[in-house]
Amino acid sequence: MSSLSVSSAPSVVVQDVSVTYRTSFERRPTLRGMISSLGRGEKVVREVEAVKDVSFSIPHGTVLGIVGANGAGKSTLVRTIAGILPPTSGRIDVYGRVSTLLALGVGFNRNLSGRDNVRLGGLAAGLHREQLAEKYDEIVRFAELGDFMDMPMRTYSSGMYGRLAFSVAVNMDPDILIIDEALSVGDARFRRKSANKMRELCGQARTIVLVSHALGTVRELCDQAIWMDHGVLRMWDEPDAVIDAYTEFLEVRQDAVTLEDV
Amino acid sequence: MTTATPTHQRENDFAEQHHVYEPHLVGLPPLWPYIREAWRRRAFAVELSRTKLRAQHFNTVFGQLWLVLNPLMLAGVYFVLVDILRGGSNRPGFFAHLVAGIFAYHLVSDAVRDGTKAVVTGGRLILNSAFPRVLLPIASVISAAKRFVPTMVIYVPIHMASGFGVEPGLLWAIPLLALLLVMASGLAMIVSALQVYFRDLKNLMPYLLRVWLFASPVRYFADQMPEKYQFLLDVNPLGQLLSAWTEAVNLGQAPSTHELVVSSAWAFGLLIVGFLFFVSREREFAVRL
Numbered sequence: 323m324s325s326l327s328v329s330s331a332p333s334v335v336v337q338d339v340s341v342t343y344r345t346s347f348e349r350r351p352t353l354r355g356m357i358s359s360l361g362r363g364e365k366v367v368r369e370v371e372a373v374k375d376v377s378f379s380i381p382h383g384t385v386l387g388i389v390g391a392n393g394a395g396k397s398t399l400v401r402t403i404a405g406i407l408p409p410t411s412g413r414i415d416v417y418g419r420v421s422t423l424l425a426l427g428v429g430f431n432r433n434l435s436g437r438d439n440v441r442l443g444g445l446a447a448g449l450h451r452e453q454l455a456e457k458y459d460e461i462v463r464f465a466e467l468g469d470f471m472d473m474p475m476r477t478y479s480s481g482m483y484g485r486l487a488f489s490v491a492v493n494m495d496p497d498i499l500i501i502d503e504a505l506s507v508g509d510a511r512f513r514r515k516s517a518n519k520m521r522e523l524c525g526q527a528r529t530i531v532l533v534s535h536a537l538g539t540v541r542e543l544c545d546q547a548i549w550m551d552h553g554v555l556r557m558w559d560e561p562d563a564v565i566d567a568y569t570e571f572l573e574v575r576q577d578a579v580t581l582e583d584v
Numbered sequence: 585m586t587t588a589t590p591t592h593q594r595e596n597d598f599a600e601q602h603h604v605y606e607p608h609l610v611g612l613p614p615l616w617p618y619i620r621e622a623w624r625r626r627a628f629a630v631e632l633s634r635t636k637l638r639a640q641h642f643n644t645v646f647g648q649l650w651l652v653l654n655p656l657m658l659a660g661v662y663f664v665l666v667d668i669l670r671g672g673s674n675r676p677g678f679f680a681h682l683v684a685g686i687f688a689y690h691l692v693s694d695a696v697r698d699g700t701k702a703v704v705t706g707g708r709l710i711l712n713s714a715f716p717r718v719l720l721p722i723a724s725v726i727s728a729a730k731r732f733v734p735t736m737v738i739y740v741p742i743h744m745a746s747g748f749g750v751e752p753g754l755l756w757a758i759p760l761l762a763l764l765l766v767m768a769s770g771l772a773m774i775v776s777a778l779q780v781y782f783r784d785l786k787n788l789m790p791y792l793l794r795v796w797l798f799a800s801p802v803r804y805f806a807d808q809m810p811e812k813y814q815f816l817l818d819v820n821p822l823g824q825l826l827s828a829w830t831e832a833v834n835l836g837q838a839p840s841t842h843e844l845v846v847s848s849a850w851a852f853g854l855l856i857v858g859f860l861f862f863v864s865r866e867r868e869f870a871v872r873l
Contacts, residue, residue, distance in 0.1 A: 343871045345823045351872075353782040401870065405605055405714035420714070445628035446715040450619075468699040471719070540591050566669065 332417070333498055333529035334380040334403055339412035341373040341398050348542055372398035374553040375412070380546070382417075383527035387534065387544035389568050395553040400500050403531065418497025418529070421447065427557055432476040436467060439475055443490060447505045457493050464519075465489035466512070481509065488516050492523060499523060502533040537565050612864050622716035629719040631692065633726040648734050655690050655735060659683045674719045675805065677834055680739075680746040685802035685826055685835045687735040688761075692768045692822065693793045695728035699772030699863040700779045703869055710869050723771035729765060743834070753836030760829045760839065763851040767821060770854030772778050773862040780865070780872050796820070801827045821850040 351375055373395045380386050401407045404420050419584045431439065440461060444454040462471055465485045470478065480485070491499060517539075524530060524543055534540050540561055542548055547564035549557040551571075557564050641647035659682050666682075667674055703710070704721040710717065779785045799820050801809070806817055806827035817823035825847035826838035839847075 343868065345871055350783050351781055351787070352784040354784055356782065373635075401711075402605065405603060406711070406870050408605055409607055411607055414603075416603040416605070420603075432636055433639060440637065442632055443709065443713065445625065445631050446709060446713050448625055448715065451627060491619065 331382050331507055332379040333382045335415040336376060336378050337413045338372060339376050339409045339414060341402055342369055342371050342410040344369055372553055376555045378558050380529055382529060384546055385530045385544045387532050387540035387547040389540060390550035394550040396550050397502055400502055400531055400533055404500050420498045421491050421494040421496030433474050435473055436471040436475055440490055461489045461493045461495060464493060485512055492519055495573045498529045500531045541565055599797050618716055622718055625715055629723040631724055632723040637727055637730060639742055651731050652734050653740050655686050659686045666803055677746045680742050680834050681830045683739055683742050684830045687798055688764055688826060688829050689800060689802055691728055691732040691764055692730055695725045695768035695772045696775055698727055699776045700725035700789055702776040704779050707873050710873060717869060718862055721776040724772050725769045748834055751836040753838055756832035756838055760832055763825055766855050767851040770858035773858035777862045777865045780869055816847055
């Protein structure tokens with residue numbers, strides 16, 4: 323653990339991590355709702371065990387794919403690695419700066435322009451103003467949004483939204499890039515461009531965590547894969563082995579539907 | 585290690601960070617690194633406030649004028665109201681007291697009202713990036729402070745017209761303003777976290793804030809309060825503080841020890857309670873939004 327400079331040193335070490343969170347039944351929790359449910363003696367919260375006792379490590383420069391059904395805990399797991407959700411038990415060591423591209427993409431305020439959203443997102447991620455200014459042009463060029471950068475993000479199409487999100491994440495120069503099902507953005511041309519960018523990043527000895535339902539992408543890009551099922555780590559192996567086991571489990575053939583590239 | 589230049593260290597910050605994520609002790613993250621990280625990213629809070637103010641046209645002349653007009657008209661209405669109730673006889677300098685009090689009260693209430701929205705409008709940012717969430721309510725306080733500045737410019741002619749002088753004692757306004765900001769920060773943290781759990785808090789806020797204004801020595805002088813209501817000055821976080829503030833701003837009078845002790849206790853107490861409460865809850869924000 324002490325010799326971090328060795329190239330085979332891990333980027334991420336996940337040890338016995340469990341994530342449990344409480345969530346409320348109500349869609350919109352209110353004071354009024356709480357008071358009236360107190361009167362009825364109802365329990366308003368429910369515990370969700372999203373990730374159960376998961377351990378694995380990602381060596382430096384590895385592209386790790388995470389596969390699994392919806393609700394298997396994949397997104398929770400990557401949010402924990404990104405430091406967004408603290409684990410309920412266990413420990414995660416992350417060596418390096420993390421950039422996240424999670425399912426919902428960048429941009430939190432749809433009334434602000436793309437430029438403001440990029441700037442605020444970058445500052446929140448811990449970049450300095452100068453660093454941000456350096457990267458800004460590259461982000462815009464890659465996203466190909468041009469004048470739209472100064473328009474409110476509510477005027478963006480979902481493809482433009484996704485393109486900007488992808489561009490921000492990959493241009494932040496992260497040591498560890500976490501991508502949660504976001505490769506399927508934009509038109510065919512942008513997809514090809516983003517796939518190329520991904521290959522380039524993978525080739526740069528960068529650590530990448532890729533959550534995807536596109537098994538073909540996982541097979542092509544990843545060096546290792548894990549399979550999550552109901553919060554449990556079912557398998558951690560070569561992508562081919564994991565995908566074979568996963569598809570067998572799903573009782574579907576590896577036909578065009580599951581392998582279809584996103 | 586100590587000989588490394590600051591720039592080198594800064595680069596190092598980005599090149600090789602080692603993060604450890606572990607369960608939080610009693611729901612709290614390690615506080616010292618948390619505060620350090622929040623300070624390092626303070627530019628985010630400043631930028632967030634600037635962006636939001638721009639969306640509210642704060643950078644235009646009429647936008648600023650509106651911010652000033654609103655409390656000024658309120659002060660006018662209250663002045664007439666109180667003047668009528670008192671049968672047309674008010675203490676000299678009452679209007680200046682009223683205006684200074686309302687502006688200071690608006691600083692705090694603005695921060696609190698904006699703070700209720702701070703976390704719940706941070707949706708995607710909270711879901712997708714790891715940063716000290718406390719910067720969100722802090723940004724609300726920065727916005728409120730920026731809106732406060734032009735109102736103080738308006739106060740100057742009122743101060744002069746009331747016949748108050750310019751004296752060194754007026755400088756007491758600065759530490760008292762700092763206390764107002766400390767208190768506003770604590771309260772903004774509390775309400776921004778509560779709003780996540782009780783989404784109707786926002787609707788309740790105007791009533792609470794209205795009651796709070798009435799209970800504060802703004803529309804009356806602290807010493808005009810009947811004996812049986814004097815306790816309100818100590819119970820109300822803003823009681824002694826606003827009383828000291830208007831005395832300092834109007835008369836250049838130094839606050840009494842009692843005023844200073846009670847207001848500091850409230851301000852820092854609320855900041856500490858608010859910060860700990862916010863930080864202990866913030867891990868849940870990502871799953872509650």
